[in-house]
Amino acid sequence: MKAALKTADGRFEIADVDVPIIPASDFVLARVRVAGICGTDLRHWKKAEPELECHIVGHELAGEVVEVGEGVVNLKPGDRVVIETVMGDGICEYCNIQQYNICEHLYDVRTKFVSRAYGEFVCGPEKKFYKLPDHVSFEEAALIDTFSVCLHAHHLGQVSVNQRVVIIGAGPIGLGQLQLAKMSGADVLITDLVGSSLELAKDLGADATVEGGQDALIKRVMDFTGGRGADIVFECAGGESMPETLPLATKLVRRGGKVVVVGGFDSGEIAIPLAWQRIQMSEIQLIMSASFAFHGIYPEQGMVLEMLSNGKLNAQKLITHRFGLDQINEAFETANAKDETGAVFVAITIS
Template sequence: MKAARFYDVRDLKIEDIPIPEIDLDDDVIVKVKVAGICGSDISKYSKTGPHIPGEVFGHEFSGDVIKVGTNVENIKSGDAVAVCPSLPCFKCDQCKQGLFSRCENLGIIGNKNAGGCFAEYVKISSKNLIKLPKGIDYETAAGIEPSCIAGHGMYRANIKVGDTVAILGTGPIGLLLIQWAKIFGATKVIAIDVFDEKLKIAKELGADICINGKEVDIIEKVRQMTDLKGVDVAIESAGTPLTSAQVLSLPRKGGTVLYAGVPYSDVNISRVHFEKILRNELTVKGTWFGNSYPFPGREWTSAIYYMKKGELKISPFVTHRITLDELPEIFEKIHKRDIFFGKIMVNINNN
């Protein structure tokens, strides 16, 4: 089969490798239809490199089941599926409590644990698959995993009906957080970014107010919009050192901060922002992966439900649809910042 093999930073090659085979009774072979490029894939390509030279990475995808192990009962050959890429151990103390996103030995396909989805076929356990209902296409289904990442964060933030929510960073996760915030009942959602192109999409997906951080002092602007009180929940989804500090100054007294963006450099927080945790008695939370009990979790069933209702959308922020052969070129363009992009979808067997 054709696969994208990752050898080193900025060294990605399309090569032929063997199609994976059934090894365990609960193994399933999935023919990949559509795969999405995650922000972590971009950082991996440009900065951190592979865990094992020659690995096949990528973890956001949908596809068709073509072969199942002897003990597989929940899925059959021919089923269209969404794929959860998380690989909890199911044995540690966190897993025994159903807290799979906190697994002490958590893995993900596309790293050293298992081959990823930038390939024509993937082998994975049947417990990681959810059969797709009619009405959800493969591209939308490839967006379920990042939707669950955002949804898990919403459950962590405990957003309530009537809340005002500020979201810093309107990349794919930020745009999904905007939609989830509305689903959870937020009355006012404030989207903050430095790119007008992204803010335009944020507005289309439900943001009530859009603020360009290059043009105004976002902290003062949010204060003005909230009667000088601040928002109920502020979410950092850009993963920059600047926004990781600013987010602490956006909530009201007793409000909540959720860190959803992954910073790939050190974060230095000034006293003026850090003291807000103490003086305003903030609740500060992190969020990781998108799983809960029963695995893969309520995030997955909820995402599919709201996608069917049309309240959780992927296509409005898909900016590129490419083939597997074009993958090395698009990663290099991203690295060189030669393109503006939102979500990039790779059509692999989706002709």
């Protein structure tokens, strides 16, 4: 099969590799139709990472079943599916209580099986494959992973009616967070450095938007919240901006409020000075959100699929650019230069 392999300098090269083999009776082989580029992917772009060299990566994908193991009961060849890529080892104490998103072996397992979106075929257990209704396109389905990350953070933040919510970052995660907060009856202010992303945020229901500038943002948030500060701040930028955005989030939140960290950190120890006395004396909660798993008895990815199918979430408006697999480096350049290109969600047609 054709696949994009990571190179020594963190880019991609197209190569022919072996098609995955079904390793167990409950596994499914699917042809990938569409994959996406997210913030996590961009944090690895053009970085020399020997552990990823010659590997297939990518974790936002949808496709079509081509083969099933003898123990598979709910899927058949031809079924259109979205693939969940949060997959733990299945045997640890966290996996046993459906908190596999914090499994110690999460990345080892997911990258071996389901987290290989930039290749023509992917293989994984049946429980990670969700059937798509005919009216949900592969492109829209590729955003279900993103929205599932948002839903997990939404659950942790416990967003409710009439709250004042601030979102830092208007990329796919921030715009997904916006939609969920509005669905729950909150008033939402969202901020970003890219004007085109904020225009989209307005179209998706944002009550207020702020483009750049900490001082102006702090004043605007205080005006928005009656001088109290936000009930909940979602940090959705992450990466290299975290040393600035995390302290900012703690300045925007009210006493007794919550800061939910959704944007990803880079690896290693990172020193980020915070006003810890204010955080402690104000009982501000810092909540870390990682991927997604289950909410009660319901898989969060399944919940998102249902909301998307019912028209409660809008994925189509977030899709700004489309490329073929052979153009994957151009696709990443476009996604990475969003201030110039206006990119939000970049879709890659695999096959």
